[in-house]
Amino acid sequence: MAADLLHYEDIELGRSLPLGSRTITAEEIVAFARLYDPQPFHLDEEAARATPLRGLAASGWHTASLMMRLYVDGLLAGMASMGSPGIEQLDWFAPVRPGDTLTGTFIAVGKRVSKTRPDMGLLSIVIHLDNQHGTRVLEMRATALCATRERAA
Amino acid sequence: MWVFEDIPFGHTVEIGSATVSAEEIVAFGREFDPQPFHVDAEAAAKSHFGGLVASAWHTASLFMRALVERVDRLADEIRAAGGEPGRLGPSPGFENMRLPRPVRPGDTLFFATTPQDGRPLASRPGWAVAHFDNTVTNQHGEVVMTFRSAVFVTLRAD
Numbered sequence: 001m002a003a004d005l006l007h008y009e010d011i012e013l014g015r016s017l018p019l020g021s022r023t024i025t026a027e028e029i030v031a032f033a034r035l036y037d038p039q040p041f042h043l044d045e046e047a048a049r050a051t052p053l054r055g056l057a058a059s060g061w062h063t064a065s066l067m068m069r070l071y072v073d074g075l076l077a078g079m080a081s082m083g084s085p086g087i088e089q090l091d092w093f094a095p096v097r098p099g100d101t102l103t104g105t106f107i108a109v110g111k112r113v114s115k116t117r118p119d120m121g122l123l124s125i126v127i128h129l130d131n132q133h134g135t136r137v138l139e140m141r142a143t144a145l146c147a148t149r150e151r152a153a
Numbered sequence: 154m155w156v157f158e159d160i161p162f163g164h165t166v167e168i169g170s171a172t173v174s175a176e177e178i179v180a181f182g183r184e185f186d187p188q189p190f191h192v193d194a195e196a197a198a199k200s201h202f203g204g205l206v207a208s209a210w211h212t213a214s215l216f217m218r219a220l221v222e223r224v225d226r227l228a229d230e231i232r233a234a235g236g237e238p239g240r241l242g243p244s245p246g247f248e249n250m251r252l253p254r255p256v257r258p259g260d261t262l263f264f265a266t267t268p269q270d271g272r273p274l275a276s277r278p279g280w281a282v283a284h285f286d287n288t289v290t291n292q293h294g295e296v297v298m299t300f301r302s303a304v305f306v307t308l309r310a311d
C-alpha cells in the first residue's frame with residue numbers, strides 16, 4: 001500500500017476536514033429521480049408545489065450520493081480506506097433545491113485500533129453537508145475502516 | 154401508500170426486485186462513488202472484494218425506486234377497492250444501515266419492508282411519522298443490506 005496515503009494515525013480526532021463543494025441543477029435532480037426516486041416532489045416543479053416540500057427538491061438518496069462523491073474526491077481517494085461496515089444514522093434536515101451549492105465537511109469523533117486486527121483502525125465519523133445559506137441539509141454518522149501504518153510497513 | 158391507520162405494523166411486505174448489471178454498477182460508481190471496486194473491474198479484482206461491487210448508495214437507490222413503484226401500485230389497488238390511499242411524504246432520515254455482503258454484477262435483489270411503529274405528528278396536522286425496517290436480499294437468500302427508515306405518511310382524512 002502506498003506510503004503517501006493517509007493512514008489511521010494521520011486522522012486527527014475532532015479536526016474538521018473540508019470535502020469541497022458541488023452545485024446541483026434542476027436537470028440533475030429530475031434525472032436522478034426518474035431513475036431512482038420518481039415521486040412528484042423530485043420530478044416536477046408544478047406538482048412539487050402541492051406537496052409538503054413546496055417545490056422541486058432533490059431525492060435524499062441523490063443528496064446522500066453527492067455527499068459520497070465529495071467524500072471520495074475530498075478524502076477517501078487519498079486514504080488507505082478499508083471500507084465501511086455501515087451507517088449509524090443519516091438525517092435529512094432541509095430540502096435541497098435546484099441551484100443549491102452543497103459544501104461537505106468530515107470530522108472524526110472517535111478512533112480505536114481493532115483488537116483482533118492491528119492492521120485496521122475504526123473511525124467514528126461525522127460528515128455534514130451545508131448549503132450556500134449555511135443551512136445544514138444532511139448529516140451522517142458512520143464507521144470508517146482505515147489501515148494502520150503497521151499494514152503499510 | 155396506505156394511510157397511517159392502515160399500515161400493517163409488524164408484517165413484512167414484499168416490495169419488488171431488481172437485477173443489477175456491471176454497466177449500471179460502474180455508471181453509478183463513476184457519478185457518485187468512484188472508488189476502484191465500484192468503477193474498475195481489474196482494480197476491483199485486486200481489492201478485498203475480489204471483484205466489482207455496487208456502491209451502497211446504488212443499492213439503497215434501487216430499494217427506493219422499487220418502494221416508490223410499489224407504493225404507486227398499492228394506491229391503485231386501494232382506489233380500485235373504493236378506498237382513499239395515503240400519501241408518502243419526505244423522509245427525515247434513516248439509521249442502522251448494515252452491509253453484511255456485497256452486491257455483485259448479475260445479482261437479483263429482493264426488497265422487503267416491515268413497518269415497526271409510528272405516531273401522529275403534533276407539529277404537522279394530518280401527518281404521522283412511521284418507522285420501517287428494510288431488508289435487501291440477493292438471489293441466494295443472503296442479506297446484503299438492512300436499514301431502518303423514518304417516513305412521513307398522511308392520516309385518514311375523515
